[in-house]
Amino acid sequence: MRKPTCLAALSMIALAASAQAPAPKPEQVIAYRQSLFKTIGWNFAPMGAMVKGSKPWDGAEFKRRSIAVAFAAVQLDEAFAAGSDRGAVTDALPAIWENPDDFAAKLKAFRQASNALRVAAAGSDQERIKAAFGEVRQTCGDCHETYRAE
Amino acid sequence: MRKPTCLAALSMIALAASAQAPAPKPEQVIAYRQSLFKTIGWNFAPMGAMVKGSKPWDGAEFKRRSIAVAFAAVQLDEAFAAGSDRGAVTDALPAIWENPDDFAAKLKAFRQASNALRVAAAGSDQERIKAAFGEVRQTCGDCHETYRAE
Numbered sequence: 312m313r314k315p316t317c318l319a320a321l322s323m324i325a326l327a328a329s330a331q332a333p334a335p336k337p338e339q340v341i342a343y344r345q346s347l348f349k350t351i352g353w354n355f356a357p358m359g360a361m362v363k364g365s366k367p368w369d370g371a372e373f374k375r376r377s378i379a380v381a382f383a384a385v386q387l388d389e390a391f392a393a394g395s396d397r398g399a400v401t402d403a404l405p406a407i408w409e410n411p412d413d414f415a416a417k418l419k420a421f422r423q424a425s426n427a428l429r430v431a432a433a434g435s436d437q438e439r440i441k442a443a444f445g446e447v448r449q450t451c452g453d454c455h456e457t458y459r460a461e
Numbered sequence: 462m463r464k465p466t467c468l469a470a471l472s473m474i475a476l477a478a479s480a481q482a483p484a485p486k487p488e489q490v491i492a493y494r495q496s497l498f499k500t501i502g503w504n505f506a507p508m509g510a511m512v513k514g515s516k517p518w519d520g521a522e523f524k525r526r527s528i529a530v531a532f533a534a535v536q537l538d539e540a541f542a543a544g545s546d547r548g549a550v551t552d553a554l555p556a557i558w559e560n561p562d563d564f565a566a567k568l569k570a571f572r573q574a575s576n577a578l579r580v581a582a583a584g585s586d587q588e589r590i591k592a593a594f595g596e597v598r599q600t601c602g603d604c605h606e607t608y609r610a611e
Contacts, residue, residue, distance in 0.1 A: 335503075339503075342499055343499060343500070343503045345496070346495070346496035346497075346499035346500050346503075347496070347500065349492055349493055349496035350493070350496050350497065350500070350536070353485075353489075353493045353496075379532075379536060382529075382532055386500070386529060
């Protein structure tokens with residue numbers, strides 16, 4: 312038997328370690344995904360109420376919630392892992408995994424819009440913030456239209 | 462009738478607006494709370510696997526996950542609102558709302574420890590990171606022991 316090189320030995324160790332840490336199960340990915348959308352909704356609703364005027368404007372609260380949404384948007388990256396189209400009740404449609412490039416583009420649009428909202432909300436220009444909020448809502452709708460069950 | 466001052470008029474508008482934006486229902490708070498703990502667990506498990514060596518060390522991944530936990534820890538602040546001790550199945554024990562000061566102190570300890578882990582994980586000193594991770598785990602246990610159902 313050939314003596315393994317140092318690199319090969321390290322690879323084997325890495326493989327062994329990987330084998331001991333199994334990937335999350337589909338139902339775990341789904342639960343995580345739903346938890347992120349719950350966080351998004353929790354923070355999105357009060358911002359929406361402020362934008363339409365049914366809740367008093369609170370710039371500090373808006374800023375805090377915009378950060379939460381922008382951060383959740385980034386985290387969504389690993390919440391649609393292959394195989395998580397089934398395994399638990401989910402509103403995510405199979406079309407997501409059938410059109411990975413288009414879905415990734417829509418997810419990116421949401422990420423960018425929510426980051427732009429975060430940047431706007433760090434300032435105090437309410438009209439700018441409201442416009443940025445509208446952009447985020449648009450990206451939500453664009454994705455839900457095709458990729459979320461009614 | 463006395464003409465209301467501008468400030469009084471604004472206060473009335475603010476009150477009316479508040480009335481139109483009802484506070485989240487207990488079951489919504491519980492669902493949000495559970496979503497934050499789901500996010501924490503999702504990110505905590507792979508860090509734990511790296512610390513014990515059952516998953517290859519990945520400093521960038523560790524850093525990213527430590528940020529997610531630290532941010533969720535901050536968000537927990539509004540996830541134990543009064544009245545959210547019931548309304549849906551929850552592991553949160555009534556003791557939380559019976560001992561608000563102690564619970565707040567334990568939540569603060571978790572927030573501080575997870576922030577310290579985030580700071581450690583921004584560097585590359587694995588021993589320091591592992592020690593900081595142990596501190597976070599300790600604060601989890603300290604709180605669960607008293608305030609979470611078995």
